[in-house]
Amino acid sequence: xxxxxxxxxxxxxxxxxxxxxxxxxxxxxxxxxxxxxxxxxxxxxxxxxxxxxxxxxxxxxxxxxxxxxxxxxxxxxxxxxxxxxxxxxxxxxxxxxxxxxxxxxxxxxxxxxxxxxxxxxxxxxxxxxxxxxxxxxxxxxxxxxxxxxxxxxxxxxxxxxxxxxxxxxxxxxxxxxxxxxxxxxxxxxxxxxxxxxxxxxxxxxxxxxxxxxxxxxxxxxxxxxxxxxxxxxxxxxxxxxxxxxxxx
Numbered sequence: 001x002x003x004x005x006x007x008x009x010x011x012x013x014x015x016x017x018x019x020x021x022x023x024x025x026x027x028x029x030x031x032x033x034x035x036x037x038x039x040x041x042x043x044x045x046x047x048x049x050x051x052x053x054x055x056x057x058x059x060x061x062x063x064x065x066x067x068x069x070x071x072x073x074x075x076x077x078x079x080x081x082x083x084x085x086x087x088x089x090x091x092x093x094x095x096x097x098x099x100x101x102x103x104x105x106x107x108x109x110x111x112x113x114x115x116x117x118x119x120x121x122x123x124x125x126x127x128x129x130x131x132x133x134x135x136x137x138x139x140x141x142x143x144x145x146x147x148x149x150x151x152x153x154x155x156x157x158x159x160x161x162x163x164x165x166x167x168x169x170x171x172x173x174x175x176x177x178x179x180x181x182x183x184x185x186x187x188x189x190x191x192x193x194x195x196x197x198x199x200x201x202x203x204x205x206x207x208x209x210x211x212x213x214x215x216x217x218x219x220x221x222x223x224x225x226x227x228x229x230x231x232x233x234x235x236x237x238x239x240x241x242x243x244x245x246x247x248x
Contacts, residue, residue, distance in 0.1 A: 048108040048133055051077045053096060055115035056201055057189040058083065063114075077109075083193045086200035089120055089208060096120065100129055112136040116201055119143070119210040125221075126213035135217065138224040143209040154203075 050070075054060040058081030067076055079099050081092060103109060108131045113121025118140025125135040190198070 047073050047075065048110050049075045049077050049103065051079065051100065051103075051109050051111050053079055053111070053113045053117035053121055054081065055117065056198070057193055058116075058197070058201070059189045059192065061189045077103075083197060086194075086196045088200060088204040089123070092120055093123060096124060097129070100124070100131075103131060105130075107131055108133045110134040110136060112138060113140055114138040115140050116205060119205075119208045122210040122217070123213045125219060126210075126216040128218065132219060134219055135221045136224065137221065139226050141205075142211045142214050144206050146206065149206055 052060065052063055055062060060078035060080045063076075063078055067078075070076060077099070079096055081087070081095070087095070100109070111121050111125060111132060111134070113119075113136070115138070118137050119142060121135060121137065121140075122142055125132060
């Protein structure tokens, strides 16, 4: 999520986003480990909290550039997934729900699911938890983005993901055919995540399908898509979002 200069306005049914990206207001966000037994959350405020669910690394560290320019009136809560527990979507759903339950009773919030966490955010939003007023889906998918690899799902949990040659990992992990162009932040974030965890998350996304849950969402939804996304195939970035426009 890289900020750029200028002003942008994006709209989709039921939602609009208008932001001045030239501002450089620094915010120190809350960072919550979803695997912890206790959660430290600030008292309720008038403005909705922004709860951010991370991508494949699950650390939330890649949100740093975005948080550095986020308006100071927005309280951000970054949920970090366990780096040493190979959990699928069901288990992560339980953990994230625990974080949301720990928010102050009268506190409203907007849920953002980035990349891997998109299906998870969709499932949670479909249940309409108390306080949820909006959903943001960022560079993500509602179902397996690589259907031609569905057959490999049972094998994914055994794949030597972190030991594969960089030229194999490059297109899938950071969208570049140049193996030496891995973003430093991405490599740092992934370095602390166990191989078993990465394998489990890849296996989970190869079988996920949250399209039915997507149809049940009744709150405003903002979809953010990258024009030059080289990781997610275009049909998987665009096709499923039409479901939002046909909701009853």
